[in-house]
Amino acid sequence: MCALRFKVPFSYYNKQDFSAKLAEWIGQVFYDILPEHGYEIREEQIYTAFQLAEAVCKGEVHFAEAGLGTGKTFAYLLTAIAYARFKGKPALIACASTTLQEQLAGPEGDIKKLSRLLGLDVDARMAKDPRQYVCDxxxxxxxxxxxxxxxxxxxxxxxxxxxxxxxxxxxxxxxxxxxxxxxxWDETMPCETCSSRGFCKLVKARKHYRSASDLIVCDHDIFFDDLWTRDERIIDGKLPLLPSYSMVIFDEGHKVLLPASLRAGRQVIKEHIDSMLHFIEQIQGARTSLISITFAMDKATSQFFEILYHTANEDKQTDRLTVPITGELLKAANTLRRALEILHFELQNEQEMHIQTLSHTRMQTYEALAEKALAALNQFCRNQGKDVIFWAGQAEQSFWVVPRDISGMLNKHLFTRELPVVFSSATLSTGKDFSYFARTLGLNKPSSSSVYSSFDFDKQVLVYLPKKPPMDNSKNWFHEALTQLVSLLQLFKGRALVLTSAPSEIQRIRTGIKKYRLPFEFLWEDSAERGYLIRRFRQKISSVLIGSEFWEGIDVPGEALSLLVIWQLPFPPREPLIEAQRHEVQQQGLDPAITVDYPEMGLRLKQGCGRLIRTRNDRGTIAIMEPVLGTPWEQAALGALPAEARVVQNLEDLTDFTSTKNGSDS
Ligand code: SF4
Structure with a gap:
């Protein structure tokens, strides 16, 4: 079914310069139409909109960095709608989460709001993660x-x-x-041959978003699921997950690398193999060859996972545990791979023999599982693990294998398609230097625009870098930092968010701070569900929220968040994806600390600092408990702080900022 094609939202004739007409319309929208509806003009937003439109019309890859409060969503939506109509194919907007998809394309979302303001009928549809749908x-x-x-x-x-x-x-x-x-739904479901397809909710949802004429709002996971399987599906005569599109915008673009890697990866999950073996044991009258391979398979699986977790590096800061490559691990992986190959073959034979009695869908599910696990082991064993990044899962017994060359894959499948691609985020650069992010994506000098937040940081933010910070090489660092923290909490009467890098620090702070008997409610990250903690933190003004997972995605305008304490600078953990980057730059003769660790820390710190000021009425203080000035990472850390914010080094200088942060928003 083909959706109705709408006209571009301004007068335009075939031979006119589309890019000039688009720029004219953007100016009209921001300077005339939106102010008529009481919308406040922000020069940063208009600048971003113009830069982005120009890059899209030239078919470029563009980094659009716009600080908090600039209204970057409207800035990119105008170009997306007009360009989709000009090209006759929807623009794709990939968000970092389902919540952000809803904020954008939900009934009260930004797209509806903009459509109303401009009097446009925008056809935008959500392509949600298939895991969000029930499977009949x-x-x-x-x-x-x-x-x-x-x-x-x-x-x-x-x-x-x-x-x-x-x-x-x-x-x-x-x-x-x-x-x-x-x-x-999960990846093992045999949708292609499913007899319930005609009634299936997931299949109906897919049909619905496929025929969007203006915008498809998906998440990063679906986008990369589609990107990595698109060519293969077309060759196999299957529909790709997403229809053809005219351009891509990554909202929260700084987050794409992890889903891009994970969706290109394969995994062996012990629980899945165990359940497959259990299923085979239940088959009445199964052949001896099938039964005997299940014993071999059981033994090979146990051995492989035993070696994997025995050698994996314990690290509580990450879900992905690095594993050294050893002859023993390779040998165990090879044994498991061979057993799995035979089992896969035997399963297919068994299915043909017991065609009447076996559950067809279960069989297909296990076949799909075996194929995925085989793909992971094949990739790992080929070239002795040198072409892949691999790790052991922290949460469940699993072995992950992802291609080492994600930037090469992005270039092949996305950046060289002459398709405009926009990365939009508040945190793509440190101090307007995009080179770190560009390098991780394998891009050489993409076009970029960067505007600071439209907030008045010199009046709204104070940064406290203690004159004598607790020294990180000191045995007493923890006690000195804790004393500072207590003084700050007393000064600010609670109202603080404390960000740690390591989850293990939360328990240390909890134990250490008890003896001070502070009169505030402490909300510990591990004590309740995250949404509840954030709601409680907003409501109970004097409360203190402490965690390692609140560096982004938490929005607390008003007085409740008046003090942001950076307990530890967020240097990246020793996890496999970062380790691979370190290794790569080292091979190029570069210093991994300067080229990977400091910029990565800077981007994360910038995200953390973004939690403090959420409205023009907010005021607050950022206190950093680790040394910054005079360190090798000084530039990266200072570049991540709100631009033009004043820096003080004495506690007494904070007094002005300890009064009520905001009278109207709380
Ligand atoms: S097509 Fe069948 S297997 Fe796939 S989600 Fe729908 S009901 Fe489940």
């Missing part, structure tokens, strides 16, 4: 009557699943992941 085949596997299910949450999900039309997780709140995964 999985639901139907629960044969037991609903009333006899052992778990209340599962019973209510099954009831809902049989009634719902859309089948989206957002329709049913408070369902734990553990239950949701039992009924939701």
């Amino acid at each position: 085949i999985k639901v139907n596997r629960f044969q037991t009557p609903l009333s006899e299910q052992p778990d209340d949450s599962l019973t209510s999900v099954l009831h809902w699943a049989r009634e719902t039309e859309r089948g989206e997780r957002c329709e049913i709140s408070n369902i734990p992941d553990r239950v949701w995964t039992q009924v939701a």
Whole structure:
């Protein structure tokens, strides 16, 4: 079905210069139309909109960095809508999360708002992560009557699943992941040959977003799922996950590298293999050859995972544990690979023989699992692990393998397609230097624009860098830092967010701070669900929120967040994806600390600092508990602080900023 094609939103004739007409329209929107509706003009926003439009019309890859409060969403939406209509193909906007997709394309989102203001009928549709949809085949596997299910949450999900039309997780709140995964689509589901396809909610949702004429709003995961499988699916005669598009905008563009790597990767999950072996054991009258390979497989799996976790480096700061490559690990991986190959072959034979009695979908699911695990082991064993980055999972027993050359893949599949690609974010550079981010993507000098936040940081922010910071090489660092923290909390009467790098620091602070009997409510990251903690932090003005996961994605305008304490500078952990970057720059004769660690820390620090000032009425202080001035990373750290914010070194100089942060927003 082809959606109705709309006209470009300004008068335009074929032979006119589209880029000039687009710029004219953008000027008209920002200087005339939006102010007529009471919309405040921000020069930073207009500058970003013009730069971005020019880059898109030239078909460039563009970094659009715009600080907080500049309104970068409207800035890119104008070009996206006009360009999609000009090219006759939707523009794709890839967000970092489902929540951000909703904020953009939901019923009260920015796209609806802009459409109303401009009197445009914008056809924007959301392409959600398929894991957000229920799968009827999985639901139907629960044969037991609903009333006899052992778990209340599962019973209510099954009831809902049989009634719902859309089948989206957002329709049913408070369902734990553990239950949701039992009924939701996952990568092992055999959709291509599924007999329920005609009624399937996921398939219907896909059809719906495919026919969007202006904008498709997806997330980074789907985007890369599509990008890495697109050519293969077309060759196999299958539809790609996303339709053709005219341009791409990555919202929160600084976050693309992780999903790009993970979606290109393959994994072996021990629990999946165990469940496959258990399934085979249940097959009545299975052949001896199949049964005997399950024993070999069981042994090979246990051995492989034992060696993997025995050698993996313990690191609580990351979900991805680095694993050294050893002859023993390679040998175990090879043994497992061979066993899996035979098992895969035997499974196919068994399926043909027991075609009437075996669950067809289960069989296909396990075949898909075996293929994925095989792909991971093949990639790892080929060239002795040199072409891939690999790690052991922290949360579950799993082995991950991702291609080493993601930047090469991005170039091949995306950047050389003559397709405009925009990375939009508040944090793409340190001190307007984009080279670190560009290098991680394999880009050579993309076009860029950078504007600081439209907030008045010299009046709104004070930065406290203690004259004698607790020295990081001192045994007493923790006690000195804790004494500073207590003084700051007393001075600010709580109202603080404390950011640590290592989750283990949270427990240390909790134990250390007890004896001071401070009269504030402390909200510890590990003590409750994250959403609840943030809500409580907003409501209880004097409370103190402490965690390692609040460097981004938390929005607390008003007085409740008046003090931001950077307990530790966010240097990257020793995790495999970063280690691979360190290794690569070292090979090029560069210093990994200067080329990877400091810029990575700078970007993360910038994200953390972005939590403090959320409105023009906010005022607050950033206090850093680790040495900055006179260190090798001074430039990276100072470049990450809000531009033009005043720096003080004495506690007494903070007094002006300890009064109420904001009278109107809280
Ligand atoms: S098409 Fe896929 S998601 Fe839909 S019911 Fe079938 S297996 Fe489940």
